[in-house]
Amino acid sequence: MILRVDAAPQAPVRRFGRSQKWVHRATAALMGVCVVTAAALYVPQFAELVGRRELVVRIHEWAGLALPVPVLIGLASRAFRADLGFLNRFGPHDRVWLRAALHRDKRRSSRPAGKFNAGQKVYASWIAGATLVMLGTGLLMWFTHLTPIQWRTSATFVHDWLALTIGIVLAGHIGMALGDPEARRGLRTGSVSREWAEREHPLWRP
Amino acid sequence: MNSEQPEEHRGTPIGRRVFLGTLGLGALGVVAAPTLQRGLEAFLGSAADKDPTGLTGLLPNGGGFRYYSVTSSVPHRNAGNYQLKIDGLVSHPRTYTLADLRALPQTRLVKDVQCVTGWRVPDTPFEGVRLSALLDAAGVTAKAGAVRFSCFDGAYTESLTLDQARRPDVLVALRMQDKDIGHSHGGPVRLYVAPMYFYKSAKWLSGITVTEDVKPGYWEDRGYDVDAWVGRSNGRDDDPTS
Numbered sequence: 001m002i003l004r005v006d007a008a009p010q011a012p013v014r015r016f017g018r019s020q021k022w023v024h025r026a027t028a029a030l031m032g033v034c035v036v037t038a039a040a041l042y043v044p045q046f047a048e049l050v051g052r053r054e055l056v057v058r059i060h061e062w063a064g065l066a067l068p069v070p071v072l073i074g075l076a077s078r079a080f081r082a083d084l085g086f087l088n089r090f091g092p093h094d095r096v097w098l099r100a101a102l103h104r105d106k107r108r109s110s111r112p113a114g115k116f117n118a119g120q121k122v123y124a125s126w127i128a129g130a131t132l133v134m135l136g137t138g139l140l141m142w143f144t145h146l147t148p149i150q151w152r153t154s155a156t157f158v159h160d161w162l163a164l165t166i167g168i169v170l171a172g173h174i175g176m177a178l179g180d181p182e183a184r185r186g187l188r189t190g191s192v193s194r195e196w197a198e199r200e201h202p203l204w205r206p
Numbered sequence: 207m208n209s210e211q212p213e214e215h216r217g218t219p220i221g222r223r224v225f226l227g228t229l230g231l232g233a234l235g236v237v238a239a240p241t242l243q244r245g246l247e248a249f250l251g252s253a254a255d256k257d258p259t260g261l262t263g264l265l266p267n268g269g270g271f272r273y274y275s276v277t278s279s280v281p282h283r284n285a286g287n288y289q290l291k292i293d294g295l296v297s298h299p300r301t302y303t304l305a306d307l308r309a310l311p312q313t314r315l316v317k318d319v320q321c322v323t324g325w326r327v328p329d330t331p332f333e334g335v336r337l338s339a340l341l342d343a344a345g346v347t348a349k350a351g352a353v354r355f356s357c358f359d360g361a362y363t364e365s366l367t368l369d370q371a372r373r374p375d376v377l378v379a380l381r382m383q384d385k386d387i388g389h390s391h392g393g394p395v396r397l398y399v400a401p402m403y404f405y406k407s408a409k410w411l412s413g414i415t416v417t418e419d420v421k422p423g424y425w426e427d428r429g430y431d432v433d434a435w436v437g438r439s440n441g442r443d444d445d446p447t448s
Contacts, residue, residue, distance in 0.1 A: 048390055051275040054428065088221035125221040129228025137236065145441065152441065154239030156324050158232060 012191035013206045015115075019077030024187055026070035033063035035170065038163055064138050067131055086115045087124045093203060094118035108199065115204040123173060130166055134159060276424055280359040280389070280410060288394050290378070294354070294416035297345035304394055307380060310335045315375060315400055318447045320436045322403040326444065332398045334379035338372040340414065352420040355397055356413035364397065364408040364423040365432070368416075375400035375448045378411065400448035402434040 016024075037060035040050040050056060074080040093112035100110035101119060111117065116124070140147055140155035177184055182196040197204060235242070285304040293299040314333040320326045341353070346368065353371040355364040370376065379387060379398040387393030392409020399406040405425045426432045431439040436447045 044390075047274065051277050051279060053274050053276050088219050089217035090220035091217040094217075094220075121221050122224055125224035126228050129225040129232070132229055133232030133235075136232065140236075151236070153243075153324060154236045157239040157243050158235040162232065162235075 010194040013194050013197045014190060015186040015192045015197070015206065016083075016190045017077070017079040018190075019074050019080040020083055021187060021190055023070045023074035023080060027067065030063050030067045030070070031170070034060060034067065035167065037063065042160075042163075061138070061142055064135060068135065071128070083115070087121050090118065090121060094121065098122075108202075112203055113201045115201060115206075117201065123169070127166070127169070127173075130162060130169075133162055134166070137162070275359065275409075277359045277361045282389055283358060283394060283410070283412075285394070290395060290412060290414065292340060292344045292414045292416075294414075295347045295350040295418070296341075296416050297347060298343070300344060302340075304380075307335055307378065307395065310339065312380070313374075313377060314381075315377065315398070315448075317375075317400050318445075319404055319407075320444050320447050322405055322430060322434070322440050322442065330382065331384050332377055332379045332400070333381035333384070334377040334395075334398065336374060337376045337378055337397075337414075338374065340378060341368075341371060341416070344416070346416055349418055350416045352417045354413075354415045354417050354421055355408045355411060355423075356415070357408050357410040358412040359410050362408055362410070362424045363421075364406055365417075365420045366399065366406070367420055370399075370433075373401070378414075379407075399434075401436060401446065403430075403436055403440060403442075405430060406434045 037056050040046045040056050041053070041060060047053075075084075091114070093114070095118075097111050097113055097118040099105075100107070105111075137155035137159040140151055141159060180200075182192055183200070186192040197206065288304045290302040290307065291299075292302070312333055313336050314331060316329055316331045318326055318328050319330045337353075351368055353366050353368060355366075357363070366376070377398040377400075379396050380394065381387060382391055382396075382398075387396055392407075392411070395411050397406070397408045397411050406423075408423075420432060422432050433439055436442075437444045438446075
């Protein structure tokens with residue numbers, strides 16, 4: 001344990017630029033629309049409340065189609081691409097972090113992390129892949145006359161179960177954000193306190 | 207790489223592997239879906255029968271009916287204000303109350319319900335008046351060739367050819383699962399077309415109009431097949447229900 005003795009106010013640390021903030025915002029909004037409309041199509045109580053099935057289907061389809069667009073636009077930004085690089089590359093410390101997470105070891109010393117911790121890296125990669133799987137299976141369900149029958153039934157099966165999985169994982173993502181105001185501040189304002197950065201991301205060199 | 211940025215730019219590209227692995231699993235899931243689905247359906251179907259919480263109903267293929275409505279809200283009708291109007295190319299147009307319909311001979315059918323979106327509910331009892339009986343009572347004229355159904359949600363319509371409408375497994379249903387049909391299942395009176403996908407079984411039935419030709423219904427204007435035989439339409443190969 002390190003006892004911190006800094007009473008002096010510290011300069012905030014730059015964590016995200018405009019591109020990362022807006023890619024996250026737009027993606028979150030579109031994902032939100034997908035989840036809410038999915039609930040209105042799928043959960044009987046919501047379906048009963050909302051009705052208007054055809055309209056809800058259209059909104060769901062277009063929000064889903066647009067979901068990868070913010071990331072694709074974000075690729076134009078050097079800062080965003082740099083963050084994707086951080087998310088992609090795993091070092092030895094990430095192995096330590098993941099092992100600690102598996103053993104529910106919450107000690108700071110066993111959770112070394114760079115700009116992103118290993119959990120954030122795994123989440124980012126998984127949700128990106130899952131989004132594309134949802135997009136692909138969704139398109140098969142949307143344009144039913146393009147593919148053989150069995151494809152559509154199979155696509156529906158994967159779409160349904162993966163939707164449930166994404167719902168649970170997304171709830172975890174949001175829950176963790178709710179539990180960490182400083183992390184949220186990072187995405188809202190672009191800056192975090194140095195104290196938070198050193199505590200949560202000790203290997204990050206901003 | 208300078209020492210100020212430890213291992214951030216090196217390291218193994220595991221993120222990419224997780225990403226591609228997820229895509230691969232998704233594709234594999236589509237390929238393996240028929241097998242997985244059969245197993246899960248059997249398991250969840252039996253679990254749903256014993257599940258007092260109803261949570262299994264929320265799982266994909268978890269069994270049970272799903273509520274679909276094309277409008278934002280549907281008025282409630284009951285024995286006091288429900289009316290079913292039969293008109294069009296008939297010699298005796300007439301309006302039935304719920305009591306009138308209950309007084310007629312009832313037919314009970316127990317068959318699977320198959321939705322075009324994939325879910326299927328096995329062995330579901332429906333009970334009501336044969337549509338053919340109502341058509342015979344109304345006296346269908348010689349020019350007639352089709353029957354058009356309207357609903358008191360104000361938007362949904364359906365239609366059948368006269369031959370389809372006269373089948374003995376087509377009911378004006380008053381009861382489902384041996385209970386009076388509740389509002390969310392299309393009560394107090396809904397159509398039940400046993401051999402077709404369930405969108406043909408219009409909920410909240412309020413009008414039966416005999417016409418010359420079939421006019422496509424609500425979902426049929428939006429791409430579904432008019433002749434909706436289970437297993438032989440809409441590009442699906444489900445087992446027939448009737």
